[in-house]
Amino acid sequence: MINSDRANVGVAPVSINMNAVAAARAKAQDMITNNYFGHVSPTYGMPGQMLNQFGVNWRSTGENIAETASVYIADMDFLTSTEGHREIMLGTSYNQVGVGVIPYNGSVVVVEEFVQD
Helix, strand or coil: CHHHHHHHCCCCCCEECHHHHHHHHHHHHHHHHCCCCCCCECCCECHHHHHHHCCCCCCEEEEEEEEECCHHHHHHHHHCCCCCHHHHHCCCCCCEEEEEEEEECCEEEEEEEEEEC
């Protein structure tokens, strides 16, 4: 869905970074385990610090987080957001992504870690 959204506005696709996937999954689980919703993790710190811990090389990074009914709704919410999520998802400098999705209480927690390597 991310690359389809990017293609629709003429932005190059992102490739999957498996270390960023591991970080995104860990962040989603961390938010559930530690009962918070935010970009600063009590376990991993700021998103860049977390990516470093998972071995991701990056020059810039952007993080989108959501708790919602489905991955599709999260994607639509990010795409139509006025809070910077759209800019992150469609950012021309980002060339890699890691996505983590964890089921939680009948919904899903979605974390997208965009990086420019």
